Amino acid sequence: MTDSVQAMATRYFRQRENPFLAELVRAARSGRQPGEDLSAEDAAEALHLVPDVRQDLDRAEVTLIESVLDRGWTWEQLGAEYGDRSKQAMQQHYRRRGGNRSWPGKERPPRTGSPHRLGDEDLNPADVAKVREAISALLATAHDVAETHTVDGKWTAGEPILEEISAVGLDPLPRLEVACRTAAKAIEDMVVAGWERRDPGREQRRRRSWTVRLDDEMRDMAAWLDREPQGRPLPRDDRPLTVGTTTAEHADHIEIAAEDVEQVRESISLALARLEAHRAAFDQVIEELKRHQAGLP
Structure with a gap:
């Protein structure tokens, strides 16, 4: 003492x-x-x-x-x-005992070149700007959606914030979905590009695995199915199509208004092209596995 x-x-x-x-x-x-x-x-x-x-x-x-x-x-x-x-x-x-102060922990050396973490030097400023813009749009959309919800529970239309809104309509909930997807896509693109800058060829090596390619395709297809039907006059089932005076679904057929025929034809073409692209990826994997199967003794 x-x-x-x-x-x-x-x-x-x-x-x-x-x-x-x-x-x-x-x-x-x-x-x-x-x-x-x-x-x-x-x-x-x-x-x-x-x-x-x-x-x-x-x-x-x-x-x-x-x-x-x-x-x-x-x-x-x-x-x-x-x-x-x-x-x-x-x-x-x-x-x-009533204490409310805090003390910083021991200083740790800054992480440099961590193999598990991207640094500022790995990120493209343009990609970072896109993420910032997408997040700002998401916040603005969320605020706008909240503002357009009336007391009686009805939604009112607001001005579009994102370009994709025109394909989805002005209903607030789809607008919020679009804003969320846009922000998530911007972040994903920034991260993928960052790893590619850190390790050139990384994405190509990753996609050598057929399980990775199929997982990418399935996630992409799920995202497309989630957003594609909204706002597009695309038939949903195999009932016969007929041209009439209005676009409506009936028990035994789907009626397409004459002025909507060209738009429906374009929507079907876009959906077919998307599905063909996905099928090509699946066919490639099938052929790859067949080659492995044939190469076994």
């Missing part, structure tokens, strides 16, 4: 036998003795002083803990010294 701490402890223990506190303890232990002036009401009133004393002790303890940490000790060191506590237990003890 240092001289300064020894002197502080000596002063404390010399004053520790406080007559007032001793009298309170005796009264609490033995009850009121004959001839004593301390009544139950007096003891109850004095009891109200105890929380103040406890607060003073807590403040003193917090101050000492902070003083130790300010001088370079860690929570682990302090906990081991003060009650053999763990780091978490020592922190909880400090918080329970």
Whole structure:
């Protein structure tokens, strides 16, 4: 024990036998003795002083803990010294005593060239700008959707924010879906491009695996199916098509208005081209597996 701490402890223990506190303890232990002036009401009133004393002790303890940490000790060191506590237990003890400060952990060297993390040098500023723009559009769309929802639960139309809105319509929920997909796609493109800058040829090597290629195709198809039908006059089942005065579904056929025929034809062509592209990827994998099968003894 240092001289300064020894002197502080000596002063404390010399004053520790406080007559007032001793009298309170005796009264609490033995009850009121004959001839004593301390009544139950007096003891109850004095009891109200105890929380103040406890607060003073807590403040003193917090101050000492902070003083130790300010001088370079860690929570682990302090906990081991003060009650053999763990780091978490020592922190909880400090918080329970009313402490609210925090101390930065030991400085760690910055990550450089981590194989599992992209750095600023790996990202194309143009890709980062697209992500920022897409996220800004998403936030604006979400705010606009919230603003256009009326109290009675009906949605009202707003001005389009993204170019794709024209293909989906002005209903707020599809607009929000488009904004979410756009932001997710921008982030994915930025990350893929970043890894390619870090490791040229990485994407090509990754797609050598047929499982990776099929997974990419299936995710792409699912995303397309999720958004493609919205706003496009595309037949959904195998009922016969007839040209009439209005575009509507009937029990045994689908009627296409004469003015919508060209648009329906274009939508079918686009869907066929997309499906053919996906089928080509699946056919390629089938042929690859057949070659492996044929090469086995």
